[in-house]
Amino acid sequence: MARKFFNNPYAxxxxxxxxxxxxxxxxxxxxxxxNDEIANQGITGVIKDYRDKGxxxxxxxxxxxxxxxxxxxxxxxxxxxxxYKILTLNRKLGFEFKRSWILFYKELD
Numbered sequence: 406m407a408r409k410f411f412n413n414p415y416a417x418x419x420x421x422x423x424x425x426x427x428x429x430x431x432x433x434x435x436x437x438x439x440n441d442e443i444a445n446q447g448i449t450g451v452i453k454d455y456r457d458k459g460x461x462x463x464x465x466x467x468x469x470x471x472x473x474x475x476x477x478x479x480x481x482x483x484x485x486x487x488x489y490k491i492l493t494l495n496r497k498l499g500f501e502f503k504r505s506w507i508l509f510y511k512e513l514d
Contacts, residue, residue, distance in 0.1 A: 422467045449461050449464055449491065461490075
């Protein structure tokens with residue numbers, strides 16, 4: 406999984422924000438560059454035991470602050486429709502819903 410992040414040609418490596426408690430890594434968020442004006446916020450993840458403590462919000466706010474400092478005009482992010490906590494957080498932080506995708510599955514015998 407780490408290889409996927411670090412081999413990404415669009416990754417902005419100094420936008421990787423990590424939350425720690427002592428020596429334990431408990432959260433992560435970052436940006437990828439779409440173009441000179443648009444950045445995509447990648448996964449924001451927090452270890453289960455540390456959720457609902459404002460860590461995801463703090464990480465997202467750091468990413469937003471970073472993007473503003475670097476001159477990006479737009480940040481895009483995605484999340485699953487069943488992840489209501491991050492969906493609510495994204496809306497509270499000012500992300501606007503633009504469009505949705507519906508994913509279909511078919512089991513093959």
